[in-house]
Amino acid sequence: MAEKVHPGVDSPPHLPPPQSKHAAAPGSTYVIQLPKDQIYRRPPPENAERMKKLAKTNRRRSNRLCRCLGYTLAAAILLLILLGIAAAVFYFVYKPESPKYTVDSIAITGFNLSSSRPMSPEFDVSISANNPNDKIGIYYEKKSSVQVYYSDDRLSAGVLPVFYQPVNNVTVFKTALRGNNIVLSRADHSELLTAQTEKKVPLKLNLKAPIKIKVGGVKTWTINVKVKCDLTVDSLTAKSKIVSKHCDYSVKLW
Template sequence: MGDRAYAPASKPIPVRATNGTANGGAGGPPRPAPPSMLPGGRVPPPPMYRPKPAQSRPPPRRPRRSARGWCCACCLWLTLVLVGLVFLGAIAAGVFYVVYRPQPPSFAVTSLRLAALNVSDSDALTSRIDFTVTARNPNDKIAFAYGDMAASFSADGAPLGDGVVPGFLHAAGNTTVIRGAASATAATIDPVQAAALRSKKSHAMSAEMDAKVGFQIGRFKSKRINVRVVCAGFSAGLAKPTPPPAPAPAPDAEPTVVVAAAPAPARGRGRGRGRPPRSVVRTSSSSSSSSSSGSGGGKMTPTDAKCKVRIKIWIWSF
């Protein structure tokens, strides 16, 4: 028998069925159709991707900066500006100090006279004080312009009187003598302080003077700031009144005799009769029954009271 040649078996090609079955009627989901084959069994390439034109694309959105970022940027710039201003101010202050060498003025209460002092039974105080304050300006190129100066005095912790000194210009390198007066009329004080004033002959004094002061350099004038001068460490007693000089009689007039009424006796507490009072302050209910309320003369008593100058800018004191 000779050999029989057989044709090679070809791969079966699935056939798409129209009624949902294929290859002998086996059930199942329909299979996708095979891609069309090119000659030679090649698979066709996929379709080329063509991008859309740029005009049809929407513009990209820029990310928005949050409010927190704006706040941080503002704080940073504000801090830099403040640091720069402080730095420039420090440089200007250093140059000013090197060129002008500024020094604060000095004050001293050089003399004081307690012309009148009366404390009534109802603890009402009536007083008068004449004082002299010496102000020195140690600067050679800086002048000080003072406004009205309010002066207040106290004795043994009790307010003794207030007064106002008119403003003045304190020239550079000049020494100015300030004379003024302070008084109180029927001012009610604490009973303990009133008793202390009655029982002492010499009183520990203190003074405070407040004014607004500005400095001048040539034509430049600065704004005025509050300055307080505090003086302490001196004492004063009631000045003895000096009798007024008797008028000279006219040469052609007849001599006249002036009869003065005898003063009412002063009432003292705890003192024997005939003994002179130890205190210069008397307790009386009327202004005519106290010998210490005289407003007569009496010399100014020199003092050596040094004063401290305090500068107040807004809420800071130096």
């Protein structure tokens, strides 16, 4: 059975609900604090106008730069086309051919392989230069060089004569190459003795010739011609004969 509440007995008082610590009294002001990175400011109108003008200026500059680059690229392409046309016209009109070189003979003195003392070998080399062009002459300039090697040892060096070679011409010139106080390593000395006994002495001749081409009345800039010849001679004497030879050449236009 339910218990009855008798009158006169004090009932527990009704307590008001607990108030929040942050609750403010009526009529008070709220203060809200935000972090600085969450505070947004609205820029003044004049700043927006300034940004628009700046953007327009940047676009104009970008357009100018693009136009300038476009003009430069177009000019470069046009120049290449014109150069290509000029080169094609030059080739079909003059039909240029590279000069050809070969070693005709070589006389050797100053070798004494029976001793280990320093040597001063001398090479008298006869070289043929062939200009097969019908309308192009060749000027051989100063600062040329001709060198003879055995293995990696340079035996002698000299220069080419300065001369002009006309069209359709074969010029044979002799050049004297000299070496001074050449000392071979023990291994090279032994190999050279064996090669001479077998009458197969391998030599290398390197030639560098600065030339200028004459086309009509016009003379070009200096062009470097390089020739590398692998030679085999039967002896290291004044009566040596060339057993075999092979020459490669290259032309450097600039």
